[in-house]
Amino acid sequence: MTDTTIAQLKDFVGQEVRISGWLYNKRSSGKIKFLLVRDGTGLVQSVMVKSELAEDIFNLFDELTQESSLMLTGTVREEPRSPGGVEMGVTNIEVVQIAEPYPITKKEHGVDFLLNNRHLWLRSSKQYAIMHIRDEIIWAIREFFHNRDFVLIDSPILTGAIGEEAGTLFSTEYFKMGKAYLAQTGQLYLEAACMSLRNVFCFGPTFRAEKSMTRRHLTEFWMIEAEMAYCDNERNLIIQEEMLAYVVEKVLKNCMPHLEKLERDISKLESIKAPFPRLDYGDAIKILQENGSEAKWGDDLGAEDETILSNRYDRPVFIVNYPKHAKAFYMKENPDNPETVLCSDLLASEGYGEIIGASQREDNLEKLLARIREEKLPEETYEWYLDLRKYGSVPHSGFGLGIERTVTWICGIHHLREAIPFPRLITRLYP
Amino acid sequence: MTDTTIAQLKDFVGQEVRISGWLYNKRSSGKIKFLLVRDGTGLVQSVMVKSELAEDIFNLFDELTQESSLMLTGTVREEPRSPGGVEMGVTNIEVVQIAEPYPITKKEHGVDFLLNNRHLWLRSSKQYAIMHIRDEIIWAIREFFHNRDFVLIDSPILTGAIGEEAGTLFSTEYFKMGKAYLAQTGQLYLEAACMSLRNVFCFGPTFRAEKSMTRRHLTEFWMIEAEMAYCDNERNLIIQEEMLAYVVEKVLKNCMPHLEKLERDISKLESIKAPFPRLDYGDAIKILQENGSEAKWGDDLGAEDETILSNRYDRPVFIVNYPKHAKAFYMKENPDNPETVLCSDLLASEGYGEIIGASQREDNLEKLLARIREEKLPEETYEWYLDLRKYGSVPHSGFGLGIERTVTWICGIHHLREAIPFPRLITRLYP
Numbered sequence: 001m002t003d004t005t006i007a008q009l010k011d012f013v014g015q016e017v018r019i020s021g022w023l024y025n026k027r028s029s030g031k032i033k034f035l036l037v038r039d040g041t042g043l044v045q046s047v048m049v050k051s052e053l054a055e056d057i058f059n060l061f062d063e064l065t066q067e068s069s070l071m072l073t074g075t076v077r078e079e080p081r082s083p084g085g086v087e088m089g090v091t092n093i094e095v096v097q098i099a100e101p102y103p104i105t106k107k108e109h110g111v112d113f114l115l116n117n118r119h120l121w122l123r124s125s126k127q128y129a130i131m132h133i134r135d136e137i138i139w140a141i142r143e144f145f146h147n148r149d150f151v152l153i154d155s156p157i158l159t160g161a162i163g164e165e166a167g168t169l170f171s172t173e174y175f176k177m178g179k180a181y182l183a184q185t186g187q188l189y190l191e192a193a194c195m196s197l198r199n200v201f202c203f204g205p206t207f208r209a210e211k212s213m214t215r216r217h218l219t220e221f222w223m224i225e226a227e228m229a230y231c232d233n234e235r236n237l238i239i240q241e242e243m244l245a246y247v248v249e250k251v252l253k254n255c256m257p258h259l260e261k262l263e264r265d266i267s268k269l270e271s272i273k274a275p276f277p278r279l280d281y282g283d284a285i286k287i288l289q290e291n292g293s294e295a296k297w298g299d300d301l302g303a304e305d306e307t308i309l310s311n312r313y314d315r316p317v318f319i320v321n322y323p324k325h326a327k328a329f330y331m332k333e334n335p336d337n338p339e340t341v342l343c344s345d346l347l348a349s350e351g352y353g354e355i356i357g358a359s360q361r362e363d364n365l366e367k368l369l370a371r372i373r374e375e376k377l378p379e380e381t382y383e384w385y386l387d388l389r390k391y392g393s394v395p396h397s398g399f400g401l402g403i404e405r406t407v408t409w410i411c412g413i414h415h416l417r418e419a420i421p422f423p424r425l426i427t428r429l430y431p
Numbered sequence: 432m433t434d435t436t437i438a439q440l441k442d443f444v445g446q447e448v449r450i451s452g453w454l455y456n457k458r459s460s461g462k463i464k465f466l467l468v469r470d471g472t473g474l475v476q477s478v479m480v481k482s483e484l485a486e487d488i489f490n491l492f493d494e495l496t497q498e499s500s501l502m503l504t505g506t507v508r509e510e511p512r513s514p515g516g517v518e519m520g521v522t523n524i525e526v527v528q529i530a531e532p533y534p535i536t537k538k539e540h541g542v543d544f545l546l547n548n549r550h551l552w553l554r555s556s557k558q559y560a561i562m563h564i565r566d567e568i569i570w571a572i573r574e575f576f577h578n579r580d581f582v583l584i585d586s587p588i589l590t591g592a593i594g595e596e597a598g599t600l601f602s603t604e605y606f607k608m609g610k611a612y613l614a615q616t617g618q619l620y621l622e623a624a625c626m627s628l629r630n631v632f633c634f635g636p637t638f639r640a641e642k643s644m645t646r647r648h649l650t651e652f653w654m655i656e657a658e659m660a661y662c663d664n665e666r667n668l669i670i671q672e673e674m675l676a677y678v679v680e681k682v683l684k685n686c687m688p689h690l691e692k693l694e695r696d697i698s699k700l701e702s703i704k705a706p707f708p709r710l711d712y713g714d715a716i717k718i719l720q721e722n723g724s725e726a727k728w729g730d731d732l733g734a735e736d737e738t739i740l741s742n743r744y745d746r747p748v749f750i751v752n753y754p755k756h757a758k759a760f761y762m763k764e765n766p767d768n769p770e771t772v773l774c775s776d777l778l779a780s781e782g783y784g785e786i787i788g789a790s791q792r793e794d795n796l797e798k799l800l801a802r803i804r805e806e807k808l809p810e811e812t813y814e815w816y817l818d819l820r821k822y823g824s825v826p827h828s829g830f831g832l833g834i835e836r837t838v839t840w841i842c843g844i845h846h847l848r849e850a851i852p853f854p855r856l857i858t859r860l861y862p
Contacts, residue, residue: 005629007580020661022626022823040629040660041580069823099822119623119815120822128627135583142573149438149472152566156853157588157636158601158651160860170589170603172613175642175857182603189853192550192862195453196559198436198471204636205588211606220589229471230451384550384862391530391551392453392500422587422620426606429591431623431815 006042155186227398358399437473586617621658658829789830
C-alpha cells in the first residue's frame with residue numbers, strides 16, 4: 001500500500017493509496033456516507049458505499065467524531081467539482097483515535113473562547129490559510145534579502161536600557177548584573193553590523209509593554225529590520241517598495257487558494273506595484289486639515305489620520321520628513337529643513353495604517369550626542385553606539401517592517417491577533 | 432563615474448570606478464603607497480603612485496587612519512596574486528571621516544576587551560567570516576524546510592511556566608497577570624501546530640538562566656525546532672541527518688573563502704554525509720566504561736563522555752533511546768523497553784558535543800499525565816497541551832538544533848561566544 005498525502009493525490013488517479021489525517025466533517029446521504037478528511041496538506045472528500053465495504057468498516061462512520069485521527073485507504077478518482085480535483089472511494093479505515101467531543105463547532109464562538117483554544121483553533125480552515133500566507137510572506141522577505149546579498153545578523157533580545165521608549169520595556173533580573181530589558185528593536189545593533197558587512201538584516205521577536213488594547217497592537221510581535229551602509233534615505237525608500245512589491249507578487253503567485261479562503265479582494269493586491277507615492281509630512285498635514293482632522297504640524301499621525309491618507313491611493317504611500325521632535329533621536333537631520341528629519345513611514349493601502357518606519361541615521365557624533373541629551377537618554381548605555389560615529393562614520397539608512405501588520409493587511413483580516421500563531425495581548429499569555 | 436562594490440570589481444577590469452568603504456590597513460614602499468580597503472563585500476589593495484596623483488590626494492595617505500571611511504576612485508587591474516584577482520590604481524580619494532585612533536589593532540587583545548568592543552570587533556576578518564557562515568547555515572536550514580513544504584510557525588517567547596526546566600527561566604512582570612517567562616523551547620506549541628499543518632518548524636531566540644560559564648553555554652541562543660505529525664522517531668532521525676548534510680554541503684559550496692580564512696580543516700566537513708551512525712544508549716555506556724568513564728546506566732551524558740563517543744566517528748553520531756528519567760517528560764515510552772524513551776541526541780563530530788535533541792512525543796493522554804505528575808509540573812499550565820492528546824492524537828516527532836553550537840562546529844572555532852553577533856553570557860549584557 002502506498003502512503004501519500006492529500007496534496008499528492010492527483011498523481012495517483014485510478015490507484016489505491018492510504019492517507020493519514022483527521023476527520024474534518026461528515027455527512028450522510030442514505031446508503032452513501034461522506035467523510036471530509038484533512039491531513040495538513042489539503043482536504044479531500046471520501047465516499048463510503050455500504051455495498052462495497054465490510055460492515056465493521058462502514059459502521060465506523062457513526063463512531064467517528066470531529067477531529068478523530070485516522071488512516072484512510074481508498075481509490076483516487078477525478079472529481080472536477082472537488083477543491084483538489086479528486087475524491088477517494090473508501091476501501092478501508094484504520095482509526096488512530098476517536099476524539100472527545102471537539103469544542104470548536106460550526107456555531108459562532110466568541111473571540112475569547114477561540115483564543116483560549118488557539119491550540120485547536122489553528123486547525124480551522126481560515127486560520128490554516130492565514131498561517132500559510134504568513135509563512136509565504138516571511139519566506140519571500142528572506143529570499144528578497146538573500147538574493148541581494150544582505151547578511152542576517154540576529155540582534156540580541158536581552159539588552160541594557162536601549163531603544164526607543166524606555167517606559168514600555170519588559171525587564172528581567174539578570175544574575176548579578178541588575179535588570180536586562182527585552183529589546184524593542186535590533187536597529188542599533190544592525191548599525192554596528194552594517195559597518196562591517198555593509199547590507200544586513202535581522203528578523204526576530206520584539207516586545208512592547210504598552211498598555212494598548214487596540215486591534216493593531218501585540219505585546220510580542222515579529223519585525224524585519226534592514227540596515228545599509230553608504231545608503232541615503234532615497235535609496236532606502238526604493239528598497240522598501242521593491243521588497244513589498246516582491247512579497248505581494250509572491251503571495252499572489254503561491255497562495256491563491258488561501259487568499260480565496262479568506263475572501264480577499266485580489267484586485268486590491270494586484271495594484272501593489274513599485275513605485276509607491278510619496279507625500280511630504282507638511283503636505284499630509286494640510287490634506288488632513290482639509291479633511292476635518294485636528295492634526296497640526298509637529299504631531300505624529302494618529303490611526304485615523306493614517307486611514308484618511310491611505311484611502312487616497314491604491315497602493316501604500318510613504319509619508320516623508322516628519323518633524324524632528326515627533327520621531328526617534330537617531331534620525332538624521334534634514335539639511336534642507338533642520339526642523340525635520342530624513343525619514344518615512346509607509347502606510348499600507350486600504351486604511352491598514354503604518355507597516356514600515358524608516359530613516360537615514362544621524363552620522364554626526366555631535367548632533368547625535370545632542371539629541372541623546374535632549375531626550376535625557378542614559379548616555380552610558382549608548383557609548384558603544386556613539387563609537388560608530390567615531391571610527392569611520394558613514395551615511396547609512398534602514399527600516400523596520402512589522403510582520404503581523406503586514407500579514408493582517410495582505411490577508412485582509414481585521415485584527416492582528418489572528419496574524420500570529422500564539423498572540424500575546426496585555427490580558428493574554430495562554431495558551 | 433560608476434559606483435560599485437569590491438565584490439563586483441572583476442567586472443570592471445580596465446575601467447575607472449568608485450568604491451566606498453573603510454581603510455583596513457596601509458603600507459608604504461618609497462614613492463608607492465598601498466591602501467587595503469574593505470567595503471563589506473570584500474577587500475582590495477589600492478596603489479597610490481606619487482607621480483600619478485595630485486599632491487593633496489597623495490598626502491592623504493599619511494592622514495588616513497585605520498577604519499577611516501572613504502570613497503576611492505581608481506582603475507581596476509587584473510592582479511592574480513590578490514584575493515579577488517584585481518587591484519586598483521588610485522586616481523582620487525574622497526575622505527568621508529578620519530577615524531579616531533581605532534582600539535582594535537594588530538596586537539593581541541584579551542577576550543574581555545574584544546567582547547566589550549564587539550560592535551567594532553565584528554569588522555575583523557575572522558568575525559566577518561563567521562557571520563557569513565552563520566548566515567549561510569541559517570539560510571540553508573530554512574531552504575531545506577521550505578523545499579519540503581514545512582510551514583513556519585513562530586512560537587511565543589512570553590509564556591506561562593512551561594518547558595523543560597522551570598528553575599532556569601527568566602521572568603518578567605506581565606501587566607496584571609503576574610509573571611511571564613521567556614521560553615526555552617517552542618516545541619509544545621509546534622506540537623499543537625503540527626496537528627493542523629502537518630510539518631512545521633520554528634526558528635527563534637531561546638533563553639536559559641543557567642549559571643553555566645562553559646564555552647558551550649549562552650543565556651540567549653537561537654534554535655531551530657521542527658515537528659511532524661504522523662512521524663515516528665525513525666523518520667525523525669532521517670530528516671535530521673539529511674538536514675545537516677544539506678547544510679554542510681551548502682557551506683562547502685558557498686563559503687569556501689570564509690572557511691579558509693578560519694583555517695578550517697575542510698576534509699573534516701567533507702565527510703559529513705548521511706546516513707550518520709547510531710549508537711544505543713546502553714552500548715554507549717559500555718563503551719564509555721571501557722574507556723575509563725564513570726558514566727553508569729541512568730545518567731545523562733556529560734561533555735567529556737560526549738567527546739569520547741564523538742571521537743570514534745568521522746561524522747555526527749546519534750545516541751538513541753536514553754533512560755526515561757534522564758530525559759524530559761514529553762518523550763514517548765519505548766514499547767520494546769519501557770525504562771527508555773524513543774529519543775536521540777546527535778553529537779557533532781570532532782568532539783563538539785550535542786547539537787540536536789530529538790524524540791517521538793508521548794501521544795497517550797494517561798501516560799503523559801502520569802509523567803507530568805511524576806515530575807511535579809504545574810498541571811494547569813499544561814492543560815492545552817494535554818488537549819492535543821484528546822482531540823485526534825497521532826504519533827508525532829520532532830527535534831531542536833542549537834544554531835550557535837552548529838556554527839561553532841562548522842567554523843571549527845573554540846567558543847560559542849563568537850558564533851553569535853552579540854553574545855549574552857551570565858556576566859555580559861553589553862554592548
